[in-house]
Amino acid sequence: MHEIQVDDQVYELLQRHARPFVDRENDVLRRLLRIDSSPGTAKSQRLGGGDLSSLIDAKLLAPGDDLVHVQTRKGLTHRAVVTEDGSIRLPDGSTYAKPSPALKACVGHDINGWGQWTHAATGRSLHELREELRQR
Numbered sequence: 001m002h003e004i005q006v007d008d009q010v011y012e013l014l015q016r017h018a019r020p021f022v023d024r025e026n027d028v029l030r031r032l033l034r035i036d037s038s039p040g041t042a043k044s045q046r047l048g049g050g051d052l053s054s055l056i057d058a059k060l061l062a063p064g065d066d067l068v069h070v071q072t073r074k075g076l077t078h079r080a081v082v083t084e085d086g087s088i089r090l091p092d093g094s095t096y097a098k099p100s101p102a103l104k105a106c107v108g109h110d111i112n113g114w115g116q117w118t119h120a121a122t123g124r125s126l127h128e129l130r131e132e133l134r135q136r
Helices: 008-017 025-032 053-057 099-107 126-135
Strands: 066-071 076-082
Touching (some): 008 025, 066 099, 076 099
Antiparallel strands (some): 066 076
């Protein structure tokens, strides 16, 4: 094992991406760098990309694809775009690495973004696309 030093800003980023009570710094770095748990096996070149990057790599999504969430009772439709690095960009320009915080920013409360964002081109939820990827 090697030891590295990081500045406060990098450490804060690692903390933001850590799963509480599960991850150590190395785990977070491996996930952000898309490195398998077996050393030397890179999954993707999207450094620090969003959660949708694996779906882009699998050709289930593409940068620029539209995502939609319809609030039927309120008569509202929320839209977003998949970015090059697998994040989600809202119409106001804000970008989120994860689907749920992106959708929360739209609707104002906690919500399952994987289950509620729909890929406009296919009509499938992000959850369905992720499950297809897992089954491959």
